[in-house]
Amino acid sequence: MKKDTPYHFFSYNQENIIQRLGKEKLLHALKEMLAIRNLEIRGESAYQHGKVGGFYHSYSGQEAIQVGCIAACGANHWFTTTYRCHALAYLLGATPNEIMAEFYGKTTGNAMGRGGSMHLYADRLLGGLAIVGGHVPIATGAAFTLKYQDIKDQASFCFMGDGSTVQGAFHESLNLAALWDLPCLYVIENNHWGMGTAVNRAVCVKPIAEYFAKAYDISSYTFDGSDFFSSFAAFEAASKEVIQTSRPVLMEAITERFRGHSISDPGLYRSKEELQNVLKKDPITHLKETLIEKKFLTEEIFKEMDKETRDIAINAMEFAEASPWPDPIVLEEGVFS
Ligand SMILES: Cc1ncc(C[n+]2csc(CCOP(=O)(O)OP(=O)(O)O)c2C)c(N)n1
Secondary structure, three states: OOOOOOOOOOOOOHHHHHHHHHHHHHHHHHHHHHHHHHHHHHHHHHHHOOOOOOOOOOOOOOHHHHHHHHHHHOOOOEEEEOOOOHHHHHHOOOOHHHHHHHHHOOOOOOOOOOOHHHOOOEOOEEEEOOOOOOOHHHHHHHHHHHHHOOOOOOOEEEEEEHHHHHOHHHHHHHHHHHHOOOOEEEEEEEOOEEOOEEHHHOOOOOOHHHHHHHHOOOEEEEEEOOOHHHHHHHHHHHHHHHHHHOOOEEEEEEOOOOOOOOOOOOOOOOOHHHHHHHHOOOHHHHHHHHHHHOOOOOHHHHHHHHHHHHHHHHHHHHHHHHOOOOOHHHOOOOOOO
16 A cells, blocks of 8 residues: 655745736736637537537646746757647647647547547647657656757656556656656646546556656656646756756646546546546636735736637637538548658
8 A cells, every 4th residue: 555645845035936927917818828718618618519520628627737837948849748738839830720620520620530538739839749648758858859859948847647657658658768867847637537437546656757757866846736926936946957957857736636537537536526626726826816905916817818719719619610620531641641
């Protein structure tokens, strides 16, 4: 039986971050989180109305992690993630229209309607990849390329669920990255569940990053993934370490998944009370309240932001609906062989 060791969150000074980022950047971060949430709400609704095929994995509840990452590190790196990829694609430049059209499987979609919700891309996003743990070697390869090409101011960012950390590919990647000094940030988004299996029934250590990082002689950063400031601080420090030392790091965001594993999952393994407690840890509410307290934001401005981002998502649904289906004749175009 594993020990139930408490998390040691990376410590930071919130006031200092507020001072350094200032009102405009903080409001921008909040608006990005709202844009992601509103896009997810409409995507989920389209799925429930039978407009979206395949699976749909919502990022609702986890927004502070990737928004904090891009706010702290910028987008000029290489990124890889799982099927839970909508937010990262958006943050790296995919538009709400092309994301929604990809959900619908239309030609105007981000992957020309061929990938669906699990396979989104952007100039710096190597994928939305659906094999659990299978994308970790790809991120390691991107870090190897940076090192090989002597690019010193960029890193490879690999987002994954806690489920990836029990796959062989994860451990082989960490071993090589540590052995060859590759600039990679491996980021575990621990939302406590792998489909319907609780993390403590699947992973033999807790905290995951702290234990596994020791095995590979690299640093770990554990942080509160429901808090924009905690996330920003951890990514800022971790990326600095990776760029300065060219050593990989292992990060763990403790976060909450607001929906079922995918939208077709009714989540019967969580009681109503448990879910109510989870929903209380809303990263948007947390940042909103902090900004109101700082007098950077009012309830009215928040409502306007919410409406503006909601309208963008609704327009994206209309765009997707009106877009044409791919012609079956193009099915063999752009394939490997
Ligand atoms: C190699 C492999 N095994 C099983 C699956 C089926 N599967 C899809 S998602 C998932 C759970 C992954 O959970 P986690 O890594 O914690 O990510 P989360 O969905 O919570 O973001 C599983 C088992 C898969 N896609 N790939």
